[in-house]
Amino acid sequence: MPSIHDHITGHLDPSGRGLLPGGDELPDAQIDHRRGGGLIPWSDGTALTHHPADVTTDLPALVAAAVTGGDHEPLYTALCEREVLAELDEVLAGVRALDLAGPVHDLGRRLATESEHRAPVKFGIALLGLGSDSGDVEVLLRLGRHEEFTLFAFAAVEATQADPEPALLALADGVEGWGRIGVVERLGDQTGPRLREWLLRGGFRNTVQDGYLAHRAATVGGLVPALSVPEVDDELLDAAADILCALIEGGPAEDIDDYADAPIALSLLVGHLTRRAHGLRHFVATARVDEFLAGPDWDRRYAAGWDLTRHDTLVRGCRDLMAEPRWRDLTLADLDSTDDRTFHDACYAAAVLGIDRFPATMRRVRTDATPADWAGLLAQATEERLPDILDIASDVLPLADLGTGPDDIAGIGARWTDHAVLDVVVTALREFPGQGVEFVLTSLRCPVVRNRVMAVRTLTGWGPESWQPDVQSALRSAVAAEPDPTVRESMAQLLTH
Template sequence: MVPGPTIHDHIRDHLDPSGHGLLPGGAQLPDTPATGIRWASGERESRPVLGSFGAGPDAEQLTGLVAGALVDDAGYAALYDALTEGSADPGLVGDLPREPVHELGRRLVTGARHRGPVRFGLGLLDRSDTDLLLMIGRHEEFTAAAAGTIAATHDDAEAALVRLADAVDGWGRIAVVERFERGAGPAVREWLLRGGYRNSVVDSYLAHRAAVVGDLAAVLSGRVDPAMLAAACEIVRAMVDAAPAAGLDEYDDAPRALSRLLDRLEDVPGTLEHLATLARLDEYLSDGGWRARYAEQWTIALHEAVVRRVRDLLARPDWRDLVRAGLADPATFHQAYQSARAVDVDTFPALLAHVRAGGDDWPLLMAAATPERLPRILALAQAVDLPERDLDTVVTALRGFPGQGTPLVLSSLDSPVARNRTMAVRTLTGWGPAAWAAEIQAALRRAIAVEPDAGLREVMEQLLTP
């Protein structure tokens, strides 16, 4: 055994008092290697295709190791070492005395300094260990294992699973929510539809499950409060943007849910949340996938009816003022920006002002560049001290504007950051010598003289070769 804190104590000491997640430093477990590939906590358990934990003992070997661990410390050490070196399924343990095995599970969960033994130990716990399961499950490395034990050992597991899922927000939440199926109780359905689908990976992973398990179409058939309506809009948008998960096309109740959502939106004053949803639906309803959809849950008549209703809602005259007000507020800028095109609002003046005020959106600004707009963008870029990343963004985009922004390209060429220099060389290559200002050749010669990267230096030299 190695010295240092147990994983149990590490998690306990980093519990966020809010009841959600861990305090800073909590995510990195004591056994985290200093180098090598690091997976997001819980990612490999939630998506096994991304990687495995390594081969562990088979059923016969595992039963023997567990039996030995019940006898003495040497046996415990042998099991511990095997669990540290590879994964093992607690369900493979043969017929051994239940209570000693349960105590072994508690010993592993509370005393181990490596994640493999803790993960295995969680599978040996039972419903008497709910608080321990919920605590260890607060670290997303162990959420899926804790959820598996809760589901297997609790007569009514839903309440504990909701508590567990609500305490995490990444792959762990995804692993728990994917256990909920149609027929779940009202508390699960309500939690899912009011935000349980939200996660720090991508909401699309859970939006379809929230709609199905929460019976979104039925909920939207009656009156809903503003918070539920906003959440329903989020769920629908996440299902439209479904990849890599099931989405609106896989949602059998999509026509009914969208029709009921439009009923609700027609009854209330519009918000940016509503507009963003209508804008995405308009794109979805106009895309090229409808031949396949007509063979599934949609009919041509129903499709055309939903299109008309969406476009009637988008024609409301008050959207433009709502978008302009949203663009002026940093808190709502991005939502307003994403919806502006649907109601023909020119976003460039607001985007320029937003970036000038410190908004971290140079990629958006450069994507909006045209020959007419570029002088104003360049004036701003040259008036501020661009961070390396933003300088990269600007110089890369300038490749499409030969001869424009030469001072920024030269600044990038002189940067201590290799990527900046590389982007400058690529832009100069794209321009071609005919578009170069007089000072570029001299700047390239100076850069060649000090460039430490042989490959990049060779490319620079080729640029100066007639």
């Protein structure tokens, strides 16, 4: 088995961001505490015999034994078995007191680059953070490309580099999910200009949800100063629109009402859009701002610093821009786009402008559609449209394969998107009693518990009077096979009605 470092190195995406397919799945395995022994190898093949009963609790002493006597086995075993990371600061303080900086650094590098288990790798990174060897940066950046290790690499870079900004920028830009979120959340008011510029112009975007970092981008990134110029470039204009729309949408972190400069920032954004909006994403941004301005809670906002004059001026600016006739043609053109962002922007614009987007959405789901595409289609479902929607769903979804029973989860990873689409369809069918029964019964037999829960909810919403004859027997079979006691009880309750 390769070391974790070698595994990540072999999967570095040449683009400089993220990992190639297969890179996220680390090669280590959980240690089986139920067995009396086992092997915990270094990547060079040295076998370290695992004896749980002999593990000491004094990690600094284990580090000292490793670097002075060469006895690595107890340390490696302890790192794999204990929740070392929960007490890391205390342990590192004890390691510093050993006054063995050089040997400790060498141990840290070996743990970071040769270990086959993630906990020793993390501890090795932490030991590298006690020194200042410039040669460690490349190792830290490589390991940091896997989001399991990004924050450990961040702490080590920040602690050891006289000018950490270039490495921190490379680290943050090299990941796109929770690793990026964690790095950006740790950027403070002393963040350097390159990181601020990166954050403002797109570093806030991530694969989880932009709302996690939008407030940091607006504040740490300096959104208002950046917009307080006569002209801005397209990259900054698009980023500013995305930041403010994410704040308006709200969600997991600070939202628009937590951003003290929101009135100024929105005024500046709408001013720039009024002068130079040219793409449909600019219309969408304007419409989202308008939706916010027309929403509730304005008495509270006036009390918190907004003023009525600015509010009214913004509303007029948005409405005037949205009334321009060019947006209709752009929307119709972009409804045929195969690009996800462009198509979804066009769908939003179509809803605002009163354009029927149903034909375009139907065309899209016939190909490689996402669960979000299906949700958008079913949001437009009517009694007349539903049969056509279900015909396409029958062609797209392998119903016979999806309903394999609660105990058969083989291959579920490869079919996860299909299960998500089935979930969307069954959820929407609650509004159409008695229709699409084959989808509901398939969902009732699925290995994914959420599918079964949604089937029960839809059948509950329909009521027994809308059930076809085979629903009762399918429910009885589902109750007998259901492994989850809560779901089983809800199924059984349906049979009593």
